[in-house]
Every structure is written in C-alpha cells, then in structure tokens.
Amino acid sequence: MTPIIVAQNLGKTYRSGKLEVNALHGVNFAIEPGEFVAIVGPSGSGKSTLFYVLGGLTNATSGSVTIAGTDFAKLSDAERTKMRRARIGFIFQRFNLLPTLSALGNIEIAHDIANLGAETKKPLDHELLAHLSEKLGIAGRLDHRPNELSGGEQQRVAIARALVTRPSIVLADEPTGNLDTKNSDAVLEMLRDASRELNQTVLMITHNPEAAQIADRILTMRDGQLVREEKGAGRALHTTY
Ligand SMILES: Nc1ncnc2c1ncn2[C@@H]1O[C@H](COP(=O)(O)OP(=O)(O)OP(=O)(O)O)[C@@H](O)[C@H]1O
Numbered sequence: 001m002t003p004i005i006v007a008q009n010l011g012k013t014y015r016s017g018k019l020e021v022n023a024l025h026g027v028n029f030a031i032e033p034g035e036f037v038a039i040v041g042p043s044g045s046g047k048s049t050l051f052y053v054l055g056g057l058t059n060a061t062s063g064s065v066t067i068a069g070t071d072f073a074k075l076s077d078a079e080r081t082k083m084r085r086a087r088i089g090f091i092f093q094r095f096n097l098l099p100t101l102s103a104l105g106n107i108e109i110a111h112d113i114a115n116l117g118a119e120t121k122k123p124l125d126h127e128l129l130a131h132l133s134e135k136l137g138i139a140g141r142l143d144h145r146p147n148e149l150s151g152g153e154q155q156r157v158a159i160a161r162a163l164v165t166r167p168s169i170v171l172a173d174e175p176t177g178n179l180d181t182k183n184s185d186a187v188l189e190m191l192r193d194a195s196r197e198l199n200q201t202v203l204m205i206t207h208n209p210e211a212a213q214i215a216d217r218i219l220t221m222r223d224g225q226l227v228r229e230e231k232g233a234g235r236a237l238h239t240t241y
Pocket residue numbers: 014015016021022023041042043044045046047048049050
C-alpha cells in the first residue's frame with residue numbers, strides 16, 4: 001500500500017533572535033491509509049510541532065512531508081491551503097471555535113471551507129452530523145455559542161467539526177485533554193471507528209498512555225526525535241483515569 005503520510009528526515013528549528021530550538025530533527029515515518037497512529041512523549045518533545053508541520057500549518061526547516069504522494073514543499077501556499085482544506089480535519093488543543101457563531105454555525109463554516117478545497121462540492125451530511133452529535137453528547141447544545149459551553153463541550157464540538165467533512169486525514173492534538181472518562185471514551189471510539197470503518201487516517205497526539213493504546217501503532221517522541229515504535233492494543237485502557 002502507498003503511505004498517505006510520509007515524513008523524511010524532518011526537522012524544525014524555531015529561531016528568535018540568537019536563540020534556536022531544534023523542536024524536531026531527523027524524524028522519519030510512513031503512515032498507511034486508514035491507520036490510527038498515536039504520538040506520545042513528554043512535554044516539549046515536539047509533538048505539537050510535528051502536528052503543525054504535518055498539517056502544513058508551518059514549514060519544516062529541513063526534510064520533507066509528503067501527503068498522498070505530494071511533497072508539501074513543492075506546493076505554493078495557495079495549493080497547500082487547498083490540499084489542507086480538502087484532505088485534513090484538525091482537532092486543536094485550543095478548539096479554535098469562532099466565538100460569534102453557534103456550535104452548529106462553527107460546524108457549518110468548517111464544512112463550507114472544506115468545500116472550497118474540494119474538487120466536487122458536497123452538501124453537509126446531516127445524518128453524519130446527527131450521529132456525531134448524539135455520540136458526543138452535544139445534540140442539545142448545537143445552538144449555543146462557545147462561551148455558553150463548557151471546555152469539554154467546546155472540545156466535542158471541535159471534534160464533530162473535524163469529522164463531519166469526512167477528511168481522509170484527521171490530525172488530533174490532545175483530543176481527550178478536557179474530557180472526563182465517559183466522553184473521552186466516546187471520542188476515542190469515534191476516532192477508532194473513523195479509521196476502521198471509514199478508512200480515515202488518524203494521527204492523535206496524547207499525553208495519556210492508556211488512551212494511546214486505542215491506536216494501531218504508538219510512536220514515542222523525545223527531544224524532537226522518534227525514539228520508539230510499538231503496536232497499540234486497538235482499545236483504550238482506562239486503568240489510571
Ligand atoms: N513558536 C515557538 N517558538 C520557539 N520555540 C517553540 C515554539 N513552539 C514550540 N517551541 C519549543 O519547541 C519544543 C517542542 O515544543 P512542542 O510544543 O512541539 O512540544 P510538545 O511535545 O507538543 O509539548 P506539550 O506536550 O507540552 O504540548 C519546546 O522546546 C518548545 O519550547
């Protein structure tokens with residue numbers, strides 16, 4: 001199978017004045033379509049930086065990212081934006097919901113933006129939205145604005161927003177960070193179903209080793225490098241939360 005995401009000798013250095021931080025260096029991996037991969041590692045090990053580089057939200061300093069056979073570096077900014085909109089669903093640590101729109105409005109606008117990058121325009125899949133909202137426990141909250149929702153509810157709206165466009169790649173940064181066990185389970189199951197049933201490729205960053213076990217494969221980062229690769233259990237283990 002041709003991998004959908006390939007990182008080759010990936011490096012990212014942040015520079016501010018004379019200070020340099022090598023947030024990523026020499027990172028190599030390939031992810032198959034439909035695979036669910038968890039990335040774990042201590043704070044500051046480069047997980048979020050990897051998320052931003054893989055999503056084309058920031059440029060690598062060295063090496064390459066190839067998404068569905070296309071090297072990011074060979075695309076113009078406009079082409080990269082188009083590819084990101086059409087292919088990638090983001091779940092950010094800080095939700096990034098628009099404050100003036102309701103939860104539903106936030107979901108609808110994400111769908112409209114994804115359509116801007118798509119070859120063929122698709123209507124919003126109301127059936128999928130109803131299913132996601134029900135499973136995430138936000139069905140009754142869709143007409144609320146973000147400031148009327150709890151942090152956990154905002155997180156779940158952001159997850160519905162990312163999944164409703166059925167992106168071929170889902171990048172999730174700490175998607176269960178603000179959730180209790182019940183809601184965390186629902187989110188993990190949903191990501192697993194996205195990968196198993198809909199063949200979406202899921203890359204999830206998490207601090208939680210038990211949550212990471214839901215994945216097919218777990219990559220561990222330390223000091224900007226991948227230091228370990230292991231198989232996940234395919235289910236979350238909830239022994240410590
Ligand atoms: N915009 C930035 N400018 C300068 N240094 C940065 C920037 N963003 C991250 N860093 C540094 O790069 C390194 C990797 O940070 P990153 O946020 O990728 O780690 P992380 O593993 O996601 O951490 P956490 O688990 O705490 O979110 C850290 O040393 C961090 O201080």
